[in-house]
Amino acid sequence: MSSAAATLSGRFVSVRDRGGTIDLGPVLRRLSHLAPLQHLNADALRSNLRQARDVGARTQLLSEHQVLPAPRVLLRGWACHKRILADGRKQIMHLLLPGDFIGSPCRRGMLSCSSVTTITSARIGLFDELVDPALRDVLLSSDAQTEAYLMNHLVRLGQQNAYERFAHLLLEIRERLTASGIPVTPFFDLPLTQEAIANVLGVTSVHANRTIQQMRRDGLIEFQAGKVQLPDPEALMQIADYQPTVVTNWQGAR
Amino acid sequence: MSSAAATLSGRFVSVRDRGGTIDLGPVLRRLSHLAPLQHLNADALRSNLRQARDVGARTQLLSEHQVLPAPRVLLRGWACHKRILADGRKQIMHLLLPGDFIGSPCRRGMLSCSSVTTITSARIGLFDELVDPALRDVLLSSDAQTEAYLMNHLVRLGQQNAYERFAHLLLEIRERLTASGIPVTPFFDLPLTQEAIANVLGVTSVHANRTIQQMRRDGLIEFQAGKVQLPDPEALMQIADYQPTVVTNWQGAR
DNA sequence: CGGCTAATTGATAAATTTCAAGGGCAGTGG
DNA sequence: CCACTGCCCTTGAAATTTATCAATTAGCCG
Numbered sequence: 387m388s389s390a391a392a393t394l395s396g397r398f399v400s401v402r403d404r405g406g407t408i409d410l411g412p413v414l415r416r417l418s419h420l421a422p423l424q425h426l427n428a429d430a431l432r433s434n435l436r437q438a439r440d441v442g443a444r445t446q447l448l449s450e451h452q453v454l455p456a457p458r459v460l461l462r463g464w465a466c467h468k469r470i471l472a473d474g475r476k477q478i479m480h481l482l483l484p485g486d487f488i489g490s491p492c493r494r495g496m497l498s499c500s501s502v503t504t505i506t507s508a509r510i511g512l513f514d515e516l517v518d519p520a521l522r523d524v525l526l527s528s529d530a531q532t533e534a535y536l537m538n539h540l541v542r543l544g545q546q547n548a549y550e551r552f553a554h555l556l557l558e559i560r561e562r563l564t565a566s567g568i569p570v571t572p573f574f575d576l577p578l579t580q581e582a583i584a585n586v587l588g589v590t591s592v593h594a595n596r597t598i599q600q601m602r603r604d605g606l607i608e609f610q611a612g613k614v615q616l617p618d619p620e621a622l623m624q625i626a627d628y629q630p631t632v633v634t635n636w637q638g639a640r
Numbered sequence: 641m642s643s644a645a646a647t648l649s650g651r652f653v654s655v656r657d658r659g660g661t662i663d664l665g666p667v668l669r670r671l672s673h674l675a676p677l678q679h680l681n682a683d684a685l686r687s688n689l690r691q692a693r694d695v696g697a698r699t700q701l702l703s704e705h706q707v708l709p710a711p712r713v714l715l716r717g718w719a720c721h722k723r724i725l726a727d728g729r730k731q732i733m734h735l736l737l738p739g740d741f742i743g744s745p746c747r748r749g750m751l752s753c754s755s756v757t758t759i760t761s762a763r764i765g766l767f768d769e770l771v772d773p774a775l776r777d778v779l780l781s782s783d784a785q786t787e788a789y790l791m792n793h794l795v796r797l798g799q800q801n802a803y804e805r806f807a808h809l810l811l812e813i814r815e816r817l818t819a820s821g822i823p824v825t826p827f828f829d830l831p832l833t834q835e836a837i838a839n840v841l842g843v844t845s846v847h848a849n850r851t852i853q854q855m856r857r858d859g860l861i862e863f864q865a866g867k868v869q870l871p872d873p874e875a876l877m878q879i880a881d882y883q884p885t886v887v888t889n890w891q892g893a894r
Numbered sequence: 895c896g897g898c899t900a901a902t903t904g905a906t907a908a909a910t911t912t913c914a915a916g917g918g919c920a921g922t923g924g
Numbered sequence: 925c926c927a928c929t930g931c932c933c934t935t936g937a938a939a940t941t942t943a944t945c946a947a948t949t950a951g952c953c954g
Contacts, residue, residue, distance in 0.1 A: 451886065469795050472881045477798040479791045490787075492780055497887050499788035526746055529783070533744075534753035536790045537733045541723050543797035544731040544842030547941070579900060588798030593942055595902065627726045632705065634750050801909070833932065847910055849934065 408438040408511055412485030413459050415567035419638040420527035430518035439510050447488050447510070448502035457491035457516045460484055463508025464577050467500040468585070478586040480536060481505075481559070485566035490532070491516045491525045506577045530633045535562075538631060543588045546626070548597040551587045554626035556607065556616060561630060573608075573615040662692040662765055666739030667713050669821035673892045674781035681774035688767045695762055701742050702756035711745035711770045714738055717762025718831050721754040722839070732840040734790060735759075737813070739820035744786070745770045745779045760831045784887045789816075792885060797842045800880070802851040805841045808880035810861065810870060815884060827862075827869035 414428050438461060441447075447458070447465060465482040479500055482488065488502055488510065516525060538558060542551045560570045568574065578586070584594035601607050606622055608615040616622060668682050692715060695701075701712070701719060719736040733754055736742065742764065743752055770779060792812060796805045814824045822828065832840070838848035855861050860876055862869040870876060 453889070467791070469791070471795070471799060475799040477795045479794045479798075490784070493784050495888075496781060496784050497889065499784070499791055499885065499887060527750060529787075530744070530747050530750050530753070533783075533787055533790065536787065536794065537721070537723070537753055540733045540790065540793060540797060541725070541731045543794060544733075545725060545729040580902095581900075590943055591900090592902085592944080595900095596942095599902085631753065632751060633753060635707070834934095835932080844911055845932090846912080846934090850910095853934085 408435060409461060410435065410459075410511065412461065412566040412568065413487075413511070416485040416565050417524050417528065419565050419636070420531065420634050421524040421636050425520060425523065427518065427520035430521045431513075431516070434513045434516055434518070436512045436514050439512060440507065441504055441510060442507050443504055445504045445508070446501060447504060448498045448500075450498060450501045452498045454489045454493050454496050454498055456494065457513045458488040459511040459513070460486050460488060461509040461511045464505040465502055465508060466505055466582075466586075467502055469500050476585045477588065478582065480532065480539070481586065483559070483562050483566060484568060486532075487525075487528060490529050492522075492529055505582065527634050531631065534631045534633050548587060548589045548593055549600065550626050551589075552583070552594075552597055552601060553606070553622045554628055555583075555586060556614070557619065557622055557626060557628045558631070560616065560619070573610070573613040575612060576609075576614040577612060662689060663715060664689065664713075664765065666715065666820040666822065667741075667765070670739040670819050671778050671782065673819050673890070674785065674888050675778040675890050679774060679777065681772065684772035684775045685767075685770070688770055688772070690766045690768050693764045693766060695758055695764060697758055697761050699758045699762070700755060701758060701764070702752045702754075704752060704755045706752045708743045708747050708750050708752055710748065711767045712742040713765040713767070714740050714742060715763040715765045718759040719756055719762060720759055720836075720840075721756055723754050730839045731842065732836065734786065734793070735813070735840065737816050737820060738822060740786075741779075741782060744783050746776075746783055759836065781888050785885065788885045788887050802841060802843045802847055803854065804880050805843075806837070806848075806851055806855060807860070807876045808882055809837075809840060810868070811873065811876055811880060811882045812885070814870065814873070827864065827867040829866060830863075830868040831866060 410428075410432060414431065417428075417431075448454075450469070460482050462484055464484075465486075465488065466478045467480040467482070468476060468478050470476050482502065489498055490496075491513075494515075535558065538554070542554050546554060556576075559576070560574065563570050563574055580594050580598065581591040583598070584591040587594060587597075589597070598607070602609070606616070606618055606625075608617060622628070664682075664686060668685065671682075671685075702708075704723070714736050716738055718738075719740075719742065720732045721734040721736070722730060722732050724730050736756065742756055745767075748769075789812065792808070796808050800808060810830075813830070814828065817824050817828055834848050834852065835845040837852070838845040841848060841851075843851070852861070856863070860870070860872055860879075862871060876882065
């Protein structure tokens, strides 16, 4: 896709791990859009990567009020920040896609304000520490980007109806996958049940189902075996009033 | 109230400014709950404070996609992060109360992801720089706290009805004012029109009005000249499933 | 074939928006 | 002093969106 992916390909993105390799591609590609590569100092990330661990779906990676441990990154699979109310209502506040950190890497020792759970089986990269000053700016930008996506989500939930919310969410996911170098055309993985989509969008699963069906009938989405295709992204952007999220002036590696 | 307020009282919280003094009390008190005072190094804040400026209501302090300038803090008055959709719908994503920073102080040079506008007339403290390493942790905690409040707001918008949302919001404001050392009993300022409340809660102003009236009839809030009183906070907590927000283990200055 | 989970459907109720209008109150200018 | 204006709050009625409840269907896996 972008030449950033090319720059970061091959041996530069992987680290040896007990006979296998750990693919840092998604996180490096994502970060390469947040700050210049030479400043990013991908080596600092690689040299602090201790190991990778595979976990199953619905594994809790972080609980509310837990002291944030050493940084971890999602190398494969999806996860989410979720909160459950006393009466059982659930809200997914933020989705974590491949390349995303699990809890802010800048906040070691602070308390998590929500629990993080895997949605699919996943591969987690464990770092020793990420105190390298060369990394600081890009990690802060990563946090800023997370905050920007939280604000997008606030606008979705506060001002848009279910149809608009879903359109907006799909475009945001597409943008984020693209930033991590994951191909989104002709289709991309959407490993969410309709109930999970409902918990993201703040509607019931029944209503999520009807909304999705309507969007299908309108020819704006197509599902095939857990994959989703967006035949007309421009129409979706129009419906959702979608604005790409940019948190730094850096336009990506070239 | 808390002994933090006492510790920070008197000459320690103020800085001379062209014959007047700049009252750093709210921000120092707020930060004192986020990290130990000795680490906080309030002197670093004071010595970097350049001046204070008074601005009117509805003054734009930051616009979307603007490069974040030198840090500023809200010394008096209220402001908000707001986004306006193409068709005019407005969402207030976050309220800024006295003691809050205007845009993250850790993100100099990055792009703002929303515009910030004053709600009331306000007094803004301008810093030269806040790169002091002694301040870094507490400023990062301040950012973490903002993110926590954004997540609270996501749960409100995604899962609660208008009545619960308003109850939850009032409790959160009360908690935040208390943290800045602003008295909340017997009542506190709520300088928001019903339309602004509606734009926070993600409902129409008509519905906000009816919700507020209901809560008044239920004896849970009382208004008098822009002030609000919460006669039964425990009942509100029950209704809103309110959990205090804590982002560090530090319990405040003693 | 069960036994599970997820997706779907229909009918009804509740929450919320929309539209339209009226009222209070403070400032302002004749 | 009073009319006028602007802003905010309030109200009613009807339309729309979304939730709730209760089944039913589809698909997957052992």
